Amino acid sequence: xxxxxxxxxxxxxxxxxxxxxxxxxxxxxxxxxxxxxxxxxxxxxxxxxxxxxxxxxxxxxxxxxxxxxxxxxxxxxxxxxxxxxxxxxxxxxxxxxxxxxxxxxxxxxxxxxxxxxxxxxxxxxxxxxxxxxxxxxxxxxxxxxxxxxxxxxxxxxxxxxxxxxxxxxxxxxxxxxxx
Amino acid sequence: xxxxxxxxxxxxxxxxxxxxxxxxxxxxxxxxxxxxxxxxxxxxxxxxxxxxxxxxxxxxxxxxxxxxxxxxxxxxxxxxxxxxxxxxxxxxxxxxxxxxxxxxxxxxxxxxxxxxxxxxxxxxxxxxxxxxxxxxxxxxxxxxxxxxxxxxxxxxxxxxxxxxxxxxxxxxxxxxxxxxxxxxxxxxxxxxxxxxxxxxxxxxxxxxxxxxxxxxxxxxxxxxxxxxxxxxxxxxxxxxxxxxxxxxxxxxxxxxxxxxxxxxxxxxxxxxxxxxxxxxxxxxxxxxxxxxxxxxxxxxxxxxxxxxxxxxxxxxxxxxxxxxxxxxxxxxxxxxxxxxxxxxxxxxxxxxxxxxxxxxxxxxxxxxxxxxxxxxxxxxxxxxxxxxxxxxxxxxxxxxxxxxxxxxxxxxxxxxxxxxxxxxxxxxxxxxxxxxxxxxxxxxxxxxxxxxxxxxxxxxxxxxxxxxxxxxxxxxxxxxxxxxxxxxxxxxxxxxxxxxxxxxxxxxxxxxxxxxxxxxxxxxxxxxxxxxxxxxxxxxxxxxxxxxxxxxxxxxxxxxxxxxxxxxxxxxxxxxxxxxxxxxxxxx
Numbered sequence: 001x002x003x004x005x006x007x008x009x010x011x012x013x014x015x016x017x018x019x020x021x022x023x024x025x026x027x028x029x030x031x032x033x034x035x036x037x038x039x040x041x042x043x044x045x046x047x048x049x050x051x052x053x054x055x056x057x058x059x060x061x062x063x064x065x066x067x068x069x070x071x072x073x074x075x076x077x078x079x080x081x082x083x084x085x086x087x088x089x090x091x092x093x094x095x096x097x098x099x100x101x102x103x104x105x106x107x108x109x110x111x112x113x114x115x116x117x118x119x120x121x122x123x124x125x126x127x128x129x130x131x132x133x134x135x136x137x138x139x140x141x142x143x144x145x146x147x148x149x150x151x152x153x154x155x156x157x158x159x160x161x162x163x164x165x166x167x168x169x170x171x172x173x174x175x176x177x178x179x
Numbered sequence: 180x181x182x183x184x185x186x187x188x189x190x191x192x193x194x195x196x197x198x199x200x201x202x203x204x205x206x207x208x209x210x211x212x213x214x215x216x217x218x219x220x221x222x223x224x225x226x227x228x229x230x231x232x233x234x235x236x237x238x239x240x241x242x243x244x245x246x247x248x249x250x251x252x253x254x255x256x257x258x259x260x261x262x263x264x265x266x267x268x269x270x271x272x273x274x275x276x277x278x279x280x281x282x283x284x285x286x287x288x289x290x291x292x293x294x295x296x297x298x299x300x301x302x303x304x305x306x307x308x309x310x311x312x313x314x315x316x317x318x319x320x321x322x323x324x325x326x327x328x329x330x331x332x333x334x335x336x337x338x339x340x341x342x343x344x345x346x347x348x349x350x351x352x353x354x355x356x357x358x359x360x361x362x363x364x365x366x367x368x369x370x371x372x373x374x375x376x377x378x379x380x381x382x383x384x385x386x387x388x389x390x391x392x393x394x395x396x397x398x399x400x401x402x403x404x405x406x407x408x409x410x411x412x413x414x415x416x417x418x419x420x421x422x423x424x425x426x427x428x429x430x431x432x433x434x435x436x437x438x439x440x441x442x443x444x445x446x447x448x449x450x451x452x453x454x455x456x457x458x459x460x461x462x463x464x465x466x467x468x469x470x471x472x473x474x475x476x477x478x479x480x481x482x483x484x485x486x487x488x489x490x491x492x493x494x495x496x497x498x499x500x501x502x503x504x505x506x507x508x509x510x511x512x513x514x515x516x517x518x519x520x521x522x523x524x525x526x527x528x529x530x531x532x533x534x535x536x537x538x539x540x541x542x543x544x545x546x547x548x549x550x551x552x553x554x555x556x557x558x559x560x561x562x563x564x565x566x567x568x569x570x571x572x573x574x575x576x577x578x579x580x581x582x583x584x585x586x587x588x589x590x591x592x593x594x595x596x597x598x599x600x601x602x603x604x605x606x607x608x609x610x611x612x613x614x615x616x617x618x619x620x621x622x623x624x625x626x627x628x629x630x631x632x633x634x635x636x637x638x639x640x641x642x643x644x645x646x647x648x649x650x651x652x653x654x655x656x657x658x659x660x661x662x663x664x665x666x667x668x669x670x671x672x673x674x675x676x677x678x679x680x681x682x683x684x685x686x687x688x689x690x691x692x693x694x695x696x697x698x699x700x701x702x703x704x705x706x707x708x709x710x711x712x713x714x715x716x717x718x719x720x721x722x723x724x725x726x727x728x729x730x731x732x733x734x735x736x737x738x739x740x741x742x743x744x745x746x747x748x749x750x751x752x753x754x755x756x757x758x759x760x761x762x763x764x765x766x767x
Contacts, residue, residue: 043271098274098295100267104307 041097041147049141050090050101052134057083058105059130063123072120075167079127082160089156093149121172128168135161192379199372206365213354213361220351227344230280233273234333234340237294240266240273241301241326248305263305270298290336297329402426410510413441417465417495417503422446431489431511433480451477451486461491469495471507488516540598547591555584586731593733597718600648600740610646612639612698616674619653623661630661631669639676640696642765648741655734656761660702662728663759673701678767687748687764695747700761707753715751738763 060080064073087103094101135158142154247263250256274295281287304322309315402425405411411428415421420443426436432449439445443462450458454476461474471493477486493507558581561569569577616636620627627634634657657672664670676698681689684697707715707722714720716739721732735751738761742749745765753759 043268043275047267095295095299098278098291099271100274100295100299100302102267103303104305 041093041099041150043097043099045141045145045150046090046094046097046099046101048137049134050087050094050103051105052130052137053083053087053090054102054105056080056127056130056134057087059123059127063120063127066120068120072124072171075164075171076123076127078167079131079164082164086157086160089153093153096149124168124172128165128172131161131165131168135165192383195379196376199376203369203372206368210361210365213358217351217354217358220347220354224344224347224351226280227340227347230277231337231340231344233277233280234336237270237273237277237298238330238333240270241298241329244270244302244305245322245326251307267302287336287339290332294329294332294336297325297332301325301329406430408510410508412506412508415465415493415505415507417469417505428509431487431509432478433482433485449478449481451479453477465505469503469505471505475512487511488513537598540594545595548588551584551588551591555581555588558584586729589729590731590733593731593737596651597733597737597740600651600737600744607643607645609641610644610649611641612649612676612696615639615646615649615653618650619657622650622654623657626658626661630664632661632664632672633669634672635674637673637675639674639698640678640767642696642767644745644765645741648744652738652741652763655738656700656763659734660700660704660759662730663706664702664704665756668703671703673699675699675701679764684764686750694767695764696767698763698765700763701758702760703758706755706757706759707751708755709753712751712753716749 057080060076060083063076064080068076090101091103093099138154138157138161141150142158145151145154243262244266247259247261247266250259251263274291277291278288281291301322304318304325306318309318405425405427409431411431412425413428414423422441422443424437424441428441429436429438447455447458457474457476461472465471471491473490473492475488475490478489479486488511489509490512491507491509493505495503495505497503558577562574562577562581566574613636616639620634620636626632653674657674660672661670676696679695679697681687681691681693681695684695687695711722715722716735718736719732720736721728721730739749742763742765747763747765749764750762751759752762
């Protein structure tokens, strides 16, 4: 009996090792798949970024149509240009990931209100609000998203948006003082 | 003795099992590979279908986007943007699916990138407002051109996928048709190997059981034959000096089987003190020469304290594990020894008696002759000197005394001759029977000429024998023929010899291939009745009275004794008044 056990031991051990190897391979594949999922670019996120970007550009462009102070115009122009550059970066990420993003703003309810108001304060408030929303979006990407391109975009964009927000806040103070 | 056939060895069975195991593994691998291949083709086909469907869906989604966009442009109602946005989401989803599906093909990835660029370009023409009619017309026209190019690109991709589908389909069908065959063959071969293995194992098991049974029977009969034959067997491992005794070996020593551990020292306690040296020397020979002489010795049985005579012999053998062993048998020869002692005693007594008898015979014959000679001498003297003074009746009495004393002399001479036949050294030499015959005839020349006898001797053989005895044999038989011849016709005696094989002569009762010379003495004398054929060879036996034919009845007894000395046979055949034939068989 001992002899039989002695002789079957190597075969038994070999079977165990084979089983372990097979199951661990499966685990490995699963993990790889999970990792792969986290680092992909979400089309919804990219669309949100793109639309948010388009909104800021549209509001900035619309705000510049009226007669405004030079300093305000400069700030608005800077915001517009920043966001046009941002739009190109977003488009590149979209192309790399084969995601079609909107390049036209179809939700024009905000613009319709501006047409009626023609108030620079409102424009600035709206822009600032949109910039805050955009900033939160980029901060969320920086905190949770593992995609390298998005992380890089977020790290570059967050200071620019913060800068834009502080520019608007500077402009808003004298306007408030004068009011 | 312990050699096993190749096919029954453990190593061979192990090798067969390993071969079968590897064949099965090999077949399983082939089957696995084949199924994996089939799986791969199947995946490829599904992939191709997925790609084709997604490519088709792309065109459909673009058309939905166009429709939605047109609706919005015409009505400016955002409700028409729903299918447009949905279409874009679906296009993105299709792109992700296609991107995953075409990941491994760089050429197709490039095509997909081109399709993306076209779709992206098409989407760029989906504006929510146009600055002028020209811009509107230009965007719509450009949009159409982009769509056409997109359709071409997608159709090209679909063609590629279609061709791939065809080839994969063929491969799949081919592989699929082979799959059942391969699996079935694998299954069959496995069953076959299993079946053969099972049959082999069953056969081996049955053989083992049979061998086991035979061994048991053999073991039991061996034990019984040891008991019957009063012998035991033992096995000595020369290297570690351990003994194994059979059960009867223990019993021969007067102990119960396996009642003690058999060692040399234990064995010595049974040996008779006077014979211990024999055993010591024998075992010394095992150490030095690895041989065992045949030894006889005595032991004292433990239970009855009886002295028994044993004979032991042994021989070396090397078992299949390479160990040197000695196997021996010990036989209780006490009865045989006692019988032999008795026989030797009797032999000695017989020899002594024989010697005394022969001496008595010889001495008696010699001593008897002397007074007889005196009687005859004095009778002759009385006849010569007192012839005239004797009466007629006295003369007659003296004649009778003379005749009687003559007969007595002949008898004494014959007895002397008979005893000499027994007593003399049996030195054999090569003898030419022709010479013997010639000498015998010469010895009887006077008698034969008196009878007008014709003695024909054909060429006789040479044999090994005692010359004077064979001469006496010839003399006695020929003189017998001369004596018992007819008065009215001359006696014709023929002597011939021929070689024969013992097996060809039934009367010899010898079925061996031994060769004999058969000497035949034939005469045309008075003959005898066949019923007396054996009686005539007895001592002092005569068929006729001394008045009819003189004689002592010793002659043919002497012939028989001579033939017996030569380890031969003598037979007589006769018919009254027709003659007699004497056949003498002497070994070559």
